[in-house]
């Protein structure tokens with residue numbers, strides 16, 4: 539626990555979270571989803587070995603890279619992925635964009651379940667596909683899929699759904715039963731499933747993540763699963779992600795699109811970082827999840843006890859807490875600004891996740907507990923001034 543309590547000073551490192559202009563002196567950044575912890579020692583060690591080579595020309599990924607993913611998926615997720623299914627991409631959002639292009643044509647419809655991670659909207663619209671929203675149902679802060687609404691939204695032009703599993707921002711880890719229902723509808727209507735599983739290693743105690751592609755061979759053939767060690771091991775700046783595509787023809791299309799983008803090459807650090815994470819840092823990840831459980835418990839209990847204007851619910855996955863601020867007594871479009879200016883906390887505005895996010899904000903709890911405690915005190919004081 540000590541290694542997480544210590545945190546890491548990221549200020550002055552061109553760090554998006556800490557070095558953007560709105561994070562002024564005294565502001566606690568609890569916005570963008572990365573962590574204020576030093577990475578697992580094996581990752582740093584591997585990266586040091588690469589830098590000491592002193593040669594940084596074009597590189598390819600060796601078979602060790604692929605074997606490391608295969609082993610990790612089997613060991614950690616009981617999921618068997620074959621070597622040929624694995625397609626490297628520099629980041630998950632790029633993988634989502636290639637996936638959208640691989641399964642549809644301009645003018646086709648793609649469904650997303652809102653509120654959801656902002657770039658889901660963009661990868662559909664930026665590729666000239668038609669965005670169709672199916673709202674999640676919310677009851678007491680608990681989100682579920684609205685299967686009837688989802689099926690009603692399907693037309694002959696609908697080609698795919700983009701699933702977020704675990705779900706950002708609600709923190710839901712979709713159950714096998716929920717995924718089965720969704721997959722059944724998708725298969726009946728011949729839809730593809732583009733599944734973003736970037737948070738799959740970050741599940742809270744007692745929860746279990748399921749890859750939707752594990753449900754049946756048919757679902758697997760119609761799925762593109764997007765994974766990365768970047769959330770769990772804090773490697774977003776390395777640019778490493780992997781899409782699993784079992785259908786050969788679909789994979790061929792995806793790879794062709796990736797090649798045409800001229801943006802899908804790896805870099806010298808990708809393999810070293812991924813192998814440091816997957817091969818050698820499972821213990822670190824277990825300790826991290828324990829630490830995050832503690833942070834989340836503290837944060838949620840504090841808000842429930844001390845702050846009546848904000849409603850939160852323990853997330854089942856991720857290190858993010860989705861907070862309903864509609865009873866705070868502030869105009870919805872001013873909540874983020876109030877938290878920043880008065881409470882000295884930088885959060886993500888709920889509208890980043892779509893219009894259902896109006897009046898909500900998202901807190902990132904991947905930082906030392908002492909910082910969370912400080913932020914909560916400021917939050918309470920700030921709200922008392924209202």
Ligand SMILES: Cc1ncc(COP(=O)(O)O)c(C=O)c1O
Nearest residue numbers: 571629630631632655706734736
């Ligand atoms: C659901 C989800 N997908 C993708 C990303 C971004 O991934 P990448 O940086 O690999 O594009 C995030 C980052 O927060 C996320 O929450």
